[in-house]
Amino acid sequence: MNFILISSIHIQHFCCLYFLFQIDRYEALYTELEAIETTVLFDKWFRLDVRPFKHSLLENTKNLTELDKFIKEAEVGVAQDLGNGDYDILVSIMGHLVGVRERIHSTDAMFEPLKATIALVKQYGDDLPETMHLKLQELPEQWESLKKQCDLIRQHVAPLKASEVSAIRKKCIKFETRQAVYREKFKKYSFFNFSCELPYWRLERVNMRLQRLEEEMHQLQDSAVLFEVVIPEFKYMKACRKELRMLKQLWDHICLVRACVDYWKTTPWREVDVENMDIECKKFAKDIRSLDKEMRSWDAYINLDATVKNMLTSLRAVAELQNPSLRERHWGQLLIATKSESSTKSFVTLTLCSACRFEVQRTWSHLESIFIGSDDIRRQLPEDSARFDQIDIDFKELVAEMVANPHVLKATNRTGLFPRLEALQAELTLCEKTLAEYLETKRLAFPRHLTKLFDSIAGLKFAEEESGEGTAAVGMKAKDGEYVEFSNITNCVGPNIEGVVVLQVEKWLMSVLQVMRDTVRARMTDAVVAYEDRPRDQWIGDYPAQVTPSCNMCYGLYTHTHTHTHIWINI
Structure with missing residues (x-):
C-alpha cells in the first residue's frame, strides 16, 4: 500500500513538472504573440487588422457562468408547486431532475481539477477575477445542495410518477398493437405492385400517415425518458419507414425505365440506335442490381427487372434484323406475307415476341433439370416445384x-x-429467386466447393455396388493422377428421414471433409514415424504429396531445436 502511495506521489510530481514545462513554453509564445503588430500592411495597399487574431490566441480563460445558470434554473424548476397535480408542471420537474442526473458525474469531477489549474496559473501572475474565485467557492456547495433537493423532490413526486409510468406503459401497449395492425396494412398497399397507378401520390399519403404515427412514437419515447420507463423499440415503424424510402427509390427507377422505353418505341425503324439503347439498358440493369436486396421479392422490382431484361433481348433481335444483308426483296416478301402496306407493326411484334420467347426458353431450360430432375429440390421447395x-x-x-x-x-x-410470354417470364423469375435463396442457405451451411476442399483434388472414388451407382467414397483423386485411399469409408448420402434418404449435399460433404482430414492426419503421423527408417526416395513415394512437405518441415524443426539445445547445454 505504501509503495502504491509513493508511486502515486511520484506520478503527480512528474505531471506537475510536465505542466510547468508546458506553461513556460506557452509563456514564451505569449510574449512572441504580444510583439505582433496590431495592423500589417501588404504590398503598400492591403491593410490587415490582426487584433481579433491576437485576442483569440490570448483568450484562454474558463468561466463557470454556464454551471451557475444551470443550478439557478434547476433550483427554481424542481421547486414548482405540485399541489393540484398539474401534468405540465410534473413534466417540467421531471425534465429538470433528468438534467441534473445526466450531468452528475461530469460536474462532480470538474471542481478539484479546476482549482488545481487556477492555482498553477496563479504562479505565473495570471489570476482570475475575484468574482470567479467567489463562484468557485460557492458553486460546489450549491451543486451539493441542488442534488439533495432533487433527491427530496424525487421522493415527493414518486406517487405521481408511478401513476404516469403506468399510463405510459398502457399507451405503449396500445401503440404497439396499432403499429402491428398498420404494418400488415402497409404490406398490402398497391405501390408494391408494378401496375400501381399514381404511385407517388400514394407514397406521399402513406408518408403523411407515417409521420403522424412517428410523432406519436417520439412523444412516447420522450415521456419514457423523463419518467425512466423502458419501452419497446417499435420495430414495425422503423421497418415501414425504411421500406417507404426504398419504394421511393424503386419507383424512381421504374419511372425512368418506363419513360425511356416509351420514348424508344416512338423512334422510327431507321433511326433506332441499338448500341446506345443497349448501353442504357445495361446501365439500368446495373442500377437495379445495386438496389437493396429486400426489394427483390416485391412485384414492382420483379417486373422492372423483367422489363429491362426483355428490352435487352429485344435489342439483340433488332440488331440482327438491322443487318445490312437484308435487301429490298426481303422487305417486299414481308409485305406480301402480311398483306399490308406497312409491315412495321408486325415486324415490331415479331421482334418483341421472339426476344421474349428466347428469354423464357433460356430460363426454362436452365430450371427444368433442377425442379423436375432433383428430388431434393422438389422436397425442399414444394410450392415452387408446383409452380414450375x-x-x-x-x-x-x-x-x-x-x-x-x-x-x-x-x-x-x-x-x-x-x-402469355411475359407472365411465364415473371413466374420463372419467382422460381429463380426462391432457388437462389435456397442455394444460399446451402452455401452458408457448406461454403466450399468440392474442388476447394483440398488443393488440386479432381474427384472421389466410389466403391462398386450391384446397382451400379455407388455412394460409398473410398478415396480421393488429384488432378495429376495421384490417388489417396481414405482411412474410413464415408457414404455420400443425406440423412434417412422416415425411411426416405434425403440427398442433402451439405450433410455428406461435411462427412467427406471430415474423412479427408482424418486421412491426412493419419498418413502424416505414419510418415513422421517412418521418416528415419526408409530411404528418402522411397519415403517420398510411399506417402501423399500433401503429407511429405509438412513432414519435412516437422523433422527439420525437430533437428534444429535438438541442435540448438545441445549447443546451449555444452556452453
Whole structure:
C-alpha cells in the first residue's frame, strides 16, 4: 500500500513538472504573440487588422457562468408547486431532475481539477477575477445542495410518477398493437405492385400517415425518458419507414425505365440506335442490381427487372434484323406475307415476341433439370416445384402451338401471345429467386466447393455396388493422377428421414471433409514415424504429396531445436 502511495506521489510530481514545462513554453509564445503588430500592411495597399487574431490566441480563460445558470434554473424548476397535480408542471420537474442526473458525474469531477489549474496559473501572475474565485467557492456547495433537493423532490413526486409510468406503459401497449395492425396494412398497399397507378401520390399519403404515427412514437419515447420507463423499440415503424424510402427509390427507377422505353418505341425503324439503347439498358440493369436486396421479392422490382431484361433481348433481335444483308426483296416478301402496306407493326411484334420467347426458353431450360430432375429440390421447395410444373405445361403447350404454325409472322402475331410470354417470364423469375435463396442457405451451411476442399483434388472414388451407382467414397483423386485411399469409408448420402434418404449435399460433404482430414492426419503421423527408417526416395513415394512437405518441415524443426539445445547445454 505504501509503495502504491509513493508511486502515486511520484506520478503527480512528474505531471506537475510536465505542466510547468508546458506553461513556460506557452509563456514564451505569449510574449512572441504580444510583439505582433496590431495592423500589417501588404504590398503598400492591403491593410490587415490582426487584433481579433491576437485576442483569440490570448483568450484562454474558463468561466463557470454556464454551471451557475444551470443550478439557478434547476433550483427554481424542481421547486414548482405540485399541489393540484398539474401534468405540465410534473413534466417540467421531471425534465429538470433528468438534467441534473445526466450531468452528475461530469460536474462532480470538474471542481478539484479546476482549482488545481487556477492555482498553477496563479504562479505565473495570471489570476482570475475575484468574482470567479467567489463562484468557485460557492458553486460546489450549491451543486451539493441542488442534488439533495432533487433527491427530496424525487421522493415527493414518486406517487405521481408511478401513476404516469403506468399510463405510459398502457399507451405503449396500445401503440404497439396499432403499429402491428398498420404494418400488415402497409404490406398490402398497391405501390408494391408494378401496375400501381399514381404511385407517388400514394407514397406521399402513406408518408403523411407515417409521420403522424412517428410523432406519436417520439412523444412516447420522450415521456419514457423523463419518467425512466423502458419501452419497446417499435420495430414495425422503423421497418415501414425504411421500406417507404426504398419504394421511393424503386419507383424512381421504374419511372425512368418506363419513360425511356416509351420514348424508344416512338423512334422510327431507321433511326433506332441499338448500341446506345443497349448501353442504357445495361446501365439500368446495373442500377437495379445495386438496389437493396429486400426489394427483390416485391412485384414492382420483379417486373422492372423483367422489363429491362426483355428490352435487352429485344435489342439483340433488332440488331440482327438491322443487318445490312437484308435487301429490298426481303422487305417486299414481308409485305406480301402480311398483306399490308406497312409491315412495321408486325415486324415490331415479331421482334418483341421472339426476344421474349428466347428469354423464357433460356430460363426454362436452365430450371427444368433442377425442379423436375432433383428430388431434393422438389422436397425442399414444394410450392415452387408446383409452380414450375405449371410453367412447364404452359410453355410446352405454347411451343407446340408455334411448331404447328411454321409461318413466323402468323405465329408471333397471335392475340395474347406476348402477355402469355411475359407472365411465364415473371413466374420463372419467382422460381429463380426462391432457388437462389435456397442455394444460399446451402452455401452458408457448406461454403466450399468440392474442388476447394483440398488443393488440386479432381474427384472421389466410389466403391462398386450391384446397382451400379455407388455412394460409398473410398478415396480421393488429384488432378495429376495421384490417388489417396481414405482411412474410413464415408457414404455420400443425406440423412434417412422416415425411411426416405434425403440427398442433402451439405450433410455428406461435411462427412467427406471430415474423412479427408482424418486421412491426412493419419498418413502424416505414419510418415513422421517412418521418416528415419526408409530411404528418402522411397519415403517420398510411399506417402501423399500433401503429407511429405509438412513432414519435412516437422523433422527439420525437430533437428534444429535438438541442435540448438545441445549447443546451449555444452556452453
